[in-house]
Amino acid sequence: MDFVDAHCHIISADTSSYPPAPLGGKQSAWAATRPVTAEGMLARMDETGIDQAVLVQATTHYGYDNSYVLDSSRSRPDRFVAVGTVDPLRPDAADSLKAAVGEGGLAGVRLFTSGSTVPTQGEWFVAPETFPFWERAAELGLPVCLQMRLGAATGQLVELLERFPGVKVLLDHIGYPDIAASPAQAGADVAALGVHPGLHLKLTHRNLERLHDAGDQAADFLTPVVESFGAARIAWGSNLPAAEQSLPELRALAEGVLAALPETDRQEIFAGTARRLYPHLARRGA
Numbered sequence: 001m002d003f004v005d006a007h008c009h010i011i012s013a014d015t016s017s018y019p020p021a022p023l024g025g026k027q028s029a030w031a032a033t034r035p036v037t038a039e040g041m042l043a044r045m046d047e048t049g050i051d052q053a054v055l056v057q058a059t060t061h062y063g064y065d066n067s068y069v070l071d072s073s074r075s076r077p078d079r080f081v082a083v084g085t086v087d088p089l090r091p092d093a094a095d096s097l098k099a100a101v102g103e104g105g106l107a108g109v110r111l112f113t114s115g116s117t118v119p120t121q122g123e124w125f126v127a128p129e130t131f132p133f134w135e136r137a138a139e140l141g142l143p144v145c146l147q148m149r150l151g152a153a154t155g156q157l158v159e160l161l162e163r164f165p166g167v168k169v170l171l172d173h174i175g176y177p178d179i180a181a182s183p184a185q186a187g188a189d190v191a192a193l194g195v196h197p198g199l200h201l202k203l204t205h206r207n208l209e210r211l212h213d214a215g216d217q218a219a220d221f222l223t224p225v226v227e228s229f230g231a232a233r234i235a236w237g238s239n240l241p242a243a244e245q246s247l248p249e250l251r252a253l254a255e256g257v258l259a260a261l262p263e264t265d266r267q268e269i270f271a272g273t274a275r276r277l278y279p280h281l282a283r284r285g286a
Contacts, residue, residue, distance in 0.1 A: 001263075002271040003251065004281060005045065005053040007145075007172070007202055007237020011035035011061055012068050021063040023085070023112065028060035028242070036241045038072035042079060044240070044247040052078075052281050054237070054274060056145065057085040059112050066106065074104050081107035081278045083145060088133035089124065097136050107278045109137070110145035110172070113153065126160045138166035143277045145202065150175035150189065161196040168277065170200045170235070179210035179221055187221035194228030200277065201225070201234045203269065205243045205250055211257045218257060231265035235273040 011031050012018040020027060036044070038055070045053060055069040062068060066084030073082040084106045086097060100106045113125050124130070125146065137144050146169050148157065154175075161169065177186035193199055211218040226234065238250040245253070258266050275282040 001267060003048075003050040004235075004271040004274040005050050005238045005240070005247075006235040006274040006277075007056050007204055008041060008053050008240045009036070009058040009061075009242060010038045010041050010055055010068065010072060011058060011241075013037055018062065018065075018068045020061050021065055022061055023059045023063040026060070028058075030242045030244075031058060031061040034241045034244075038068075038076070038080070041240070042076065045079070048247045048251050050247070050251070051271075052274075053080055054083055054107070054278060054281075055080050056083045056110055056237075059085045059110070066100075070104075070106070073107075077104075077280070081280050083108040083110050083143075085110050085112065086133075088130040089127070093130070094132040094136035097133060097142070098140065101140055101142055106142075107280055108143040108145060108170075110147065113146065113148040126156045126163070131163075134160070134164045134167055137168075138164055141168065143168040143170050143200070145170045145172050147172040148175060150177055154189075154193075158193070158196070161193075161199055165196070165198055167198050168200065169198055170202050170277065172202050173204050173206040173239075174201045174225075176206065177221075179207065179214060183211070183214045183217045184220040187224040190221075191224040191228035194225075194233075199229075199233070200273065201229060202237050203234055203254070204237045204239045205245065205253060206239065208253050208257050212253060219260065222258075222261070226261065226265060231261070231268035232273055232276070234269045235277065236269050 057066050057069050064085055069082035073080040086109050111125055177190050179186045236254050238247055240247050243250055
């Protein structure tokens with residue numbers, strides 16, 4: 001089985017070259033208590049049998065300064081690609097996005113829409129000021145990771161997907177569906193979004209832990225979601241080191257929860273989807 005970690009974070013020990021500048025001014029606890037450098041991430045990947053990884057900007061540590069993920073991906077293009085954080089509300093967002101991508105640049109971007117580190121929360125990510133950003137992302141074929149909670153903001157997500165059907169949106173942590181309350185209802189709610197072909201799901205420990213706890217009822221969530229989206233629109237990410245477990249434990253958690261799926265589906269979730277979303281991974285891994 002081939003493995004690509006579609007969601008992990010790195011923190012440099014060199015605070016002079018890469019000074020902290022958390023979005024919203026509040027640093028996440030994990031960045032201070034269990035940081036992992038790019039070199040440390042490689043060591044953990046080698047230990048775990050993970051070939052490549054998507055370095056997602058640690059917004060709660062570096063804000064909009066994507067220097068560390070970019071430098072790290074450039075130093076090991078055979079193992080990493082970088083997903084940075086941008087401000088789509090800036091008047092120059094579309095031009096800045098175009099300048100940031102390409103060979104050696106960002107392979108994708110991530111928008112934070114909820115949480116204590118977000119200065120402006122709510123439906124801003126589909127405000128008219130962001131339209132040039134979304135148009136440029138569609139033009140570039142650039143995946144946009146969207147960190148948001150399904151529920152009150154689901155209507156805005158649907159509006160976005162309908163207005164910009166050409167955009168590839170990767171919903172971080174599957175939008176935090178409430179699996180613990182009802183796996184079947186959570187599965188139905190997520191599956192309903194599968195009609196939007198540009199929407200992809202990122203499955204992480206935040207979902208997998210709930211599914212593990214659900215036992216046999218995990219199928220009530222997984223079955224409709226996989227049937228609606230297809231495994232080719234679902235990607236696994238560890239969320240290390242925001243996740244407290246070790247990388248081998250996080251891989252084992254995912255393998256255990258998904259064990260009942262056909263091998264072809266598991267291969268898509270563990271590597272195939274990520275390689276299509278981030279073509280540089282496929283080329284470098286060839």
